[in-house]
Amino acid sequence: MVKNLDYFKWSISGILNSKELLTISLREDNLRIVCKHYTRFDNLKILLFNGCWSPNIGNAFVNIGIEHIIKNTIPECEIYYSADVSNSWFFSIADDKGEYTNNAFNISKYIDVDLVVWGGMMLTKECIDSAGDIFLSFSKRNIPIIFVGAGADKYDHEEQEYVSDFFKEIELIGIITRDDDTYNMYAKYAFLKDKISKGIDAAFFIAESNVPKLNIPKYDIECFDRISHPFIDHEDNSVIYTHHDCYGKLPEIYINKGNTLISELPYDYLALYKNVHCTYAERVHACIASLAFGNYAQLFSKTPRASLFNKIICGEWKNLLEKPLKVDQNKLIHEKKNMLYNFKSMYKLLAE
Numbered sequence: 001m002v003k004n005l006d007y008f009k010w011s012i013s014g015i016l017n018s019k020e021l022l023t024i025s026l027r028e029d030n031l032r033i034v035c036k037h038y039t040r041f042d043n044l045k046i047l048l049f050n051g052c053w054s055p056n057i058g059n060a061f062v063n064i065g066i067e068h069i070i071k072n073t074i075p076e077c078e079i080y081y082s083a084d085v086s087n088s089w090f091f092s093i094a095d096d097k098g099e100y101t102n103n104a105f106n107i108s109k110y111i112d113v114d115l116v117v118w119g120g121m122m123l124t125k126e127c128i129d130s131a132g133d134i135f136l137s138f139s140k141r142n143i144p145i146i147f148v149g150a151g152a153d154k155y156d157h158e159e160q161e162y163v164s165d166f167f168k169e170i171e172l173i174g175i176i177t178r179d180d181d182t183y184n185m186y187a188k189y190a191f192l193k194d195k196i197s198k199g200i201d202a203a204f205f206i207a208e209s210n211v212p213k214l215n216i217p218k219y220d221i222e223c224f225d226r227i228s229h230p231f232i233d234h235e236d237n238s239v240i241y242t243h244h245d246c247y248g249k250l251p252e253i254y255i256n257k258g259n260t261l262i263s264e265l266p267y268d269y270l271a272l273y274k275n276v277h278c279t280y281a282e283r284v285h286a287c288i289a290s291l292a293f294g295n296y297a298q299l300f301s302k303t304p305r306a307s308l309f310n311k312i313i314c315g316e317w318k319n320l321l322e323k324p325l326k327v328d329q330n331k332l333i334h335e336k337k338n339m340l341y342n343f344k345s346m347y348k349l350l351a352e
Helices: 060-071 084-094 125-140 157-167 180-186 203-207 267-276 284-292 304-310 319-320 328-351
Strands: 007-017 020-028 031-036 045-049 080-081 114-119 145-150 171-177 217-222 237-243 279-282 296-299
Touching: 045 060, 045 084, 060 080, 060 114, 060 203, 060 267, 060 284, 060 328, 084 125, 084 237, 114 237, 125 145, 145 203, 145 328, 157 180, 171 180, 171 267, 171 328, 180 304, 203 284, 203 328, 217 267, 217 304, 237 267, 267 284, 284 296, 284 304, 296 319, 304 319
Parallel strands: 045 080, 045 114, 114 145, 145 171, 217 237, 217 279, 279 296
Antiparallel strands: 007 020, 020 031
């Protein structure tokens, strides 16, 4: 007999099926058996969209970072990978007349999963036009979606309205933004108020990757794909040149210098950025990679996307345009913890 308690609960791990737990409630006056549909997180099947690495290897840094976020919060889950989103983009940019865009085969439509995750600079008209049908297909199958480290591109009203309309059509359970400007664009919508959280770029998690130490004397990196290399005084440091774009025929300016790295895989880049003294780049994710490993970086771009640096450096991100800086490690650790907490809170909604 239970004394001085209205009730107590005894939850056992008996499985009704692969995704349900049995909860038994014991009361003094009766016995109730209540079945709740809790998703078993150790068997959770997650589809992680990645790809578009060849035109921008920074996308790979984001994908790797999201994978670390997932594994840190749901260590026993199964992660599947698909490049459907990027494959659709390849068709769209190659098909000026729109005749063949729908010919891309989407393997993700035939994968049985519990959750879909995507991130990066994907809150854009271009991304929705090329990949929106893929996400609509998940919603028709009642498969929830979380966007992690998501960011805008133009940050204008037209983009905001286009993306918010799309959100209303899909089974969206959460968005973690990579910068506060993106958060402020969408947090104002009532239907997103309880679904959106502030975060950082997922690529800041790449420092958790297993990356080798390089036996190279002190060196700097220059990464300039869209602008000419500015004059930089490297003092006595050697210089290694990287390019984040290997899509199509490489221009001569990419290959006419010694010590140049161009690769279709991210891991060589991560090794360089982990061991670098300072990275000078107009590529945002070249700077993120260097900073994530605790090294110096200087940005040579005034893109509005660079506001994502605000949370992890001392002062405003524009200081990064003036001189090489390191991240504030205390700020970065704090923001990463918040990111993990927010992601964990969102996927737990699957149990409700």
